[in-house]
Amino acid sequence: MKIAVAGGTGTVGRHVVAIARERGHQVVSLSRAEGVDLVNGRGLEQALQNVDTVIDVAGIQTLSTKKAVDYFTNATQNLLAAGKKAGVTHHVALSIVGIDNAHSGLYAGKLVQEDEVRHGGIPWTLLRATQFHEFVPMSIKAASVGPLVLVPTMATQPVAAKEVAAALVDAAEAGPRGRIPDLGGPRPEQLKSLVAAYLAKTRQKKRIVPVHVPRPMGKAMRKGALIPAPGSAVGRQTFLEWLEALDAA
DSSP states (O other): OEEEEETTTSTTHHHHHHHHHHTTOEEEEESGGGTOOTTTOTTHHHHTTTOOEEEEOOOOOOSOHHHHHHHHHHHHHHHHHHHHHHTOOEEEEEEETTGGGOOSHHHHHHHHHHHHHHTSSSOEEEEEEOOBTTHHHHHHHHTEETTEEEEEOOEEOOBOHHHHHHHHHHHHHHOOOEEOOOEEOSSOEEHHHHHHHHHHHTTOOOEEEEEOOOHHHHHHHHHTTTSOOTTOEEOSOOHHHHHHHGGGO
């Protein structure tokens, strides 16, 4: 197939591009670095010429509900419109486990994205995954204040980004199937423990300050509403295995 990967230079996207190419597919990466802007549609029509399947793993880092909703509305509508014009026959999108239980920030944007995909006029597949192992260092960077790092009380079940990428390429090869089983990591964890392990591994002398996030989002984080339900797909690599593998990278 000819596959276009929206967000092909990101945490998951770079793995999607590599895995799809390893399997013999022709791959086009869609990112601003490659002259494609999903938000205003620049370069999309040309990039999607002769593309069979779009895999959308593009995203935005924000805590703002409005920014997330605006981004995913515009980007998804532009991808679908250009895809229909180009004759794309399958649209695969990555979403997040538990977004029905938390309607703010990035999760609100993902709910909008899913709705756009379902009604976008192109046969589709949706995969919801948990946070990636890489979420831990990203959250440390975003929530550090001097020697302190603010860590929400959160039950999570992190999964390897590479395993998510492989599942997305599997989905592309299988054809449109609607929403497929959620994908999480092999074991439930507390975010605080993962942050502590990462700080120790990387020899960062920061003090963890637990944060009680309010409202439905915080409740979902604490109560385990953002981890997969029984019967979901399960990844293989644990967070600690990923952490040990960093030395070899």
